[in-house]
Amino acid sequence: MTIIVNGARVTLPDDPRVSLLDLLREHLHLPGTKKGCNQGACGACTVLADGERILSCLALAVQYQGREITTVEGIGTAEALHPLQQAFVEHDGFQCGYCTPGQICSAIGMAGEIKRGVPSHVTADLAAEQIPLNADELRERMSGNLCRCGAYNGIVAAIAETFAETAA
Numbered sequence: 375m376t377i378i379v380n381g382a383r384v385t386l387p388d389d390p391r392v393s394l395l396d397l398l399r400e401h402l403h404l405p406g407t408k409k410g411c412n413q414g415a416c417g418a419c420t421v422l423a424d425g426e427r428i429l430s431c432l433a434l435a436v437q438y439q440g441r442e443i444t445t446v447e448g449i450g451t452a453e454a455l456h457p458l459q460q461a462f463v464e465h466d467g468f469q470c471g472y473c474t475p476g477q478i479c480s481a482i483g484m485a486g487e488i489k490r491g492v493p494s495h496v497t498a499d500l501a502a503e504q505i506p507l508n509a510d511e512l513r514e515r516m517s518g519n520l521c522r523c524g525a526y527n528g529i530v531a532a533i534a535e536t537f538a539e540t541a542a
């Protein structure tokens with residue numbers, strides 16, 4: 375059984391009980407994805423599965439057989455940052471950085487949801503052609519990603535700037 379992680383096909387371990395988060399961190403030595411609560415409450419472990427954001431601590435690796443998983447290591451490098459990573463730097467979107475990989479993955483997944491017209495709890499006009507990416511939408515949609523440092527204002531500014539086009 376295999377799974378594709380950041381474009382590379384990897385074999386799943388024989389023990390099928392490993393979480394996707396532990397597969398990434400312990401087996402594949404990709405420490406970017408963080409283990410915060412390990413129970414679905416903090417968002418630190420967010421990765422993309424076929425472009426959709428998921429909590430890897432709540433996922434069994436075996437559920438994602440044949441699927442494409444993207445972690446923060448697959449989004450940008452120190453030499454070639456993703457535009458969202460660059461915006462996080464410019465807007466002081468992180469302090470300790472522990473939540474940042476999850477925030478980055480979550481925001482990219484969120485932008486895809488907005489583009490597809492998926493409404494949120496605060497979307498006022500469900501018939502609108504394009505959901506506006508305003509602060510209310512952004513905060514609601516990113517509410518599953520906690521930041522103990524309280525870098526929220528920088529995070530909101532970075533995401534809004536990067537994905538302004540999505541909402542235009």
Ligand code: FES
Pocket residue numbers: 408409410411412413414415416417418419420429430431432
């Ligand atoms: S570590 Fe997965 S949600 Fe907190």
Ligand code: FES
Pocket residue numbers: 467468469470471472473474520521522523524525
């Ligand atoms: S930057 Fe420290 S937890 Fe968010």
